[in-house]
Amino acid sequence: MEVQQSSNITYRMYDWGRPRELHVQKSLASLKNNKLLKTGPFPGKFECEYFSLELFKENTFSASKLTLLYLLEGQNVELCGSDGTKIQMSQEDIVVVFPDETVSITENAKFMKIC
Numbered sequence: 001m002e003v004q005q006s007s008n009i010t011y012r013m014y015d016w017g018r019p020r021e022l023h024v025q026k027s028l029a030s031l032k033n034n035k036l037l038k039t040g041p042f043p044g045k046f047e048c049e050y051f052s053l054e055l056f057k058e059n060t061f062s063a064s065k066l067t068l069l070y071l072l073e074g075q076n077v078e079l080c081g082s083d084g085t086k087i088q089m090s091q092e093d094i095v096v097v098f099p100d101e102t103v104s105i106t107e108n109a110k111f112m113k114i115c
Contacts (some may be wrong), residue, residue, distance in 0.1 A: 016092060056111040060104050063097040067115050070094045074109030 011027035012020065046053045061069065070092070071077060077089045082102040087095055089109075097103055 052115045054113040056113045060102060061097065062102045063099055065099050065115055067097045067113055068094050069097060070112040070114060072110045072112055074107055077109040078106040080104040080106065
């Protein structure tokens with residue numbers, strides 16, 4: 001997981017098991033508030049002025065703006081676009097849903113909606 005700005009610097013705290021270098025100490029040192037804060041489990045939704053994250057478990061999704069659907073749980077999940085396009089997804093796959101597009105999901109799955 002990483003958050004980037006146009007500073008041309010990226011500090012990775014976690015990289016989904018990929019063999020790339022992590023920068024945990026540098027990323028913690030770059031935070032404006034250097035105190036460690038205890039947080040609870042993800043409440044299901046987060047919003048700031050730049051993006052929003054939301055857990056999603058529905059069978060259909062209609063996008064009002066460009067949205068990424070990141071598959072958190074589920075294997076061989078099929079998404080059907082409003083134009084008839086079908087996509088097979090596995091865990092950790094991401095699909096782009098364009099504005100005014102509706103997607104049907106054929107399996108029980110858990111997504112992170114990123115807008």
